[in-house]
Amino acid sequence: MTEGPGQVIHATCIAFGDRGALILGPSGSGKSALALQLMALGAALVADDRVLLNRDGARLCATAPPGLPALIEARGIGLLNAALQPQAQIVLAVDLGQAETARLPQRRNMLLHNHAVEVVHGPVSGHFAAAIRHYILMGRKD
Numbered sequence: 001m002t003e004g005p006g007q008v009i010h011a012t013c014i015a016f017g018d019r020g021a022l023i024l025g026p027s028g029s030g031k032s033a034l035a036l037q038l039m040a041l042g043a044a045l046v047a048d049d050r051v052l053l054n055r056d057g058a059r060l061c062a063t064a065p066p067g068l069p070a071l072i073e074a075r076g077i078g079l080l081n082a083a084l085q086p087q088a089q090i091v092l093a094v095d096l097g098q099a100e101t102a103r104l105p106q107r108r109n110m111l112l113h114n115h116a117v118e119v120v121h122g123p124v125s126g127h128f129a130a131a132i133r134h135y136i137l138m139g140r141k142d
Contacts, residue, residue, distance in 0.1 A: 006054040006063075007113045012072075013046035013062045013088060014038045016136050020046055020062055020088025022112070025096030025122070032073045034094065037129035039072075044085035048072040053090070053113040060090045060115040092135055093119040100124045107140075 012023040012031040021038075023031045032048055039045060047064035048071065054061050064070075064084050071079045093110055100121040110119045120135075 006052045008050055008052050008065050009112070010049065011051045012048045013051045013090075014043040015046050015085050015088035016043055016133060018087075018089055019091045019136050021092040021094055021132060021136055022051060022062065022090055022117070023094045023096065029096040029122075031096060033075065034096065034123075034129060034132075035072060036074060038133060039082075041129060041133045043133065044088075045070075045072055045082045046085050046088045048082070053115075055113060055115065056089075060113060060117060061087050062090050063087045090115075090117055092132070093117045094122075094132060095119050096122045098122055107142075 012035045013020050014023070014035050023034050025031055035043070035045060035048060046062050047068055050065050050068055052063045052065040054063070063086060070082050070084045072082045074080050090112070093112065098121040108119050109116045
């Protein structure tokens, strides 16, 4: 059961099963492009461009805001139809507005809708989408 009013944020959300990731960053930073790469690896789209966050007990959950069309933007191609997954528990945030410089970065958290979520910074390699998929499915070693 969701608690209190939700918060709409500028982000894209994908999920593998019920475990999801929020993709954050300024306009043009590649949020939808990363989501498309993850969808090609088996992710479901929860919402593109705008995401509604709600608390569900100790969990932070994401859904599409009411009225959001089932579409994802593919720059240079257009708006593509997509089936939206109704909800996902957020287990990771990806911030494309910041570049990672460390080979093995320390864990970082950010506060989203009064909930601490682990965050990783933007892509540093061609395996970024695959690494995000694996993180969502298997977690990260301490």
